[in-house]
Amino acid sequence: MRYQHNCFILLCMLFLTGCLQSSQLEKMGIITAKGTDVSDNGDIELSIVLFQFEAQSTNNTKIVSGKGKTIQGAIQNANYETNFKLSSEKLQLELFGREAAERGIHRFVDTLAREANLPNTMFLSLSNSSAKEIMLIQESGIAMNIGQYLHGVIDKNAPDHIFPKITLSAFLASLYDVGVDPILPIFELEDGIPKITKIGIFKEDKLVGEESIDDRVLYNLMHKKIKEETLFVTLPFTPFQKDVQQMLSQGEENLSTSFNILSGSSNTILKDKRDLSFQTNIKLELELTETSYQLNFKDEQVIRKLEQAVEKKLASTYKSILADLQQLNADSFGYGKTYRIHQKGNKLTKTEWHELYPKINVDFSVDANIIYHGEID
Template sequence: MRKVKSLILSLLILLSLTGCAEQKRLEKVGLIMLVGYDLGEESSLSTTAVVRQVSPEFESNIEIISAENETSKGTRAIMNRKTSKKLVEGQLRVVLYGDELANQGIGNTLNGLTRDSDISGGIFMAVVEGETKKILESSYKDIGDIGQHIYKLLEQNMEEELIISSTLHEVSHDYHSIGKDISMPILSREGESITISGMALFNKGEMVGELPATDSFYLKLVRDHYDSGTFETQISTEDLEETEMEGLPSELSVVLATIKSKEKLELTNYEVPEFNLDISLNARILELNAEIDLGDPNKVVMIEKAISKSLSSEVSRVIRYCQDMNSDVFGLGQQYRSSVKNSELTEDKWKEMYQQAKVNVHVDLNILRTGTLD
């Protein structure tokens, strides 16, 4: 019994000492939670960091620190000289790029991030409309911790499948791949809030275009797949049977929920090149802004065909736009390389072929049920 009491006492002392050591360690460091990169003066790099500092009473406060230098590591050294605590990146959650820097290229900073063993490959990456410094240093009525707010904003939209995932690991993989380009969310300020306003399209390391936020569904539909998404689309009443058009608006809004999707991309002609893209969707109709009896199987089939046609057209439109921007965010080049033996495909060669590629899109929607009570 005495040995047991001694063991418990020793553990309590050890835990107490460990807690004190942890507290002292946190008192000495500043935790970088978010980093924003902008184009500085004379083409230098401007870095803005959101730093969390912990007081001896374990109260945390947020500090915004910025510096300019030729390299990201150089700016961190300058920022260290502006604070009493050593800056560490082990808790880094988000990296942002100002759109001007993104237009010129993010390759140097991206390579620096991937080479830093203290930085997790799971951090989120995004582009900011304007300068990251301006959006981070601004005050917001209902946002206390800007770094945590942006992290949670990106996290919940990726978890809800509203946008594609853009972690450091995924972005770096696409950047170094032949036949696939980067895409990441675009953030912008709207009054007292920050919103995801679109998706940035890259040609290798340079941002060359953007899609509106409403098109992020089609981007994810082709690039990835849905496990349980929600999306609102429009169908023209011209695509419905004439007997069902009476009293309906020219365009119907349909909300699809619990979306599960699969995509199949197949190279059918390597000379053009030409692809077949088949996408199958299982979903239920959550809402429809018209009086249509969805208990009638024939009318459900009619809606399925109309939505399938609309989605096929929209996906084709987005692919054509990405081709015009010469941004292969869908990885058509990767499919070409894996399908054509000894293709010896280079990035430059594929970019010439990509803009002339033909993609035949076919979307097949299967409505599983039409409401939660069906």
């Protein structure tokens, strides 16, 4: 039933656009997802998920593959596997294999940018292995169209355009803007099902490393205001030993906490251009939703202590992430954009910034205010 429902939705979308006549639909294969890999000899290998309209068929999804020296050549080669004319006007997701991403994806995203009819809701993502491996799950582990499925996983985890919802236009903006490097979500197979597990770190158009998806919220905070996001923070238990009312978890050495972010924002300033010294201020208003030990929140000092512990832990985590990014020479947080506005004429090249970026120093100041904690009088 769910598969039929998705088919019905896609059909409605196609008819409502007015772009296609009903007589043409039966001759077209609508590309919903495309996986891009690169072979050892440099050939492009595409795995294409099609939605095709055959009146007598019980399965409207088909996967075809093609190879070529160019994207268009690989699509033409894939066309030999089907009697449908392939159309990318409803492309929902572009998935790059790890090797292709490590070699660089500029040529691929540049080609996508030249396609005027691509929907602006199309997402970009990565596979921890080959894109083909993820796409072929369609035939075994996923009941619905794999393109719709992967698109839905990203969309579900990223309301209001929060990472890891990276559209083509958002990726290109980071790629071409001096002083910031792109990021993309990484899919990995777990028990035969694709799942977002990592944040792919790019230096310009090349994948150079990865960070834990658990740090997603911290990346969000560096780029925009956020709210209604869940924040998990693991704290040392020792400072709270005298504040425990009830032990909820046995044998735990840390205090595990979760918060709903009521509002969160950040701002960065360049303190000293010569010393490459920056200050990043993070401001959070939080609702405490869970702790692994029940604490005495009737004591206001316990709340203050918890706020201070969260502030210290987040500042430390940011320091650690930045150290990793500097090691990769990938400015995912965009400090180069702040530095550039202090340059004469805002002039700064990518090469110049990548020489300076590993040397920057950042003081992270976190102000966490726990507004609600759920304590019942």
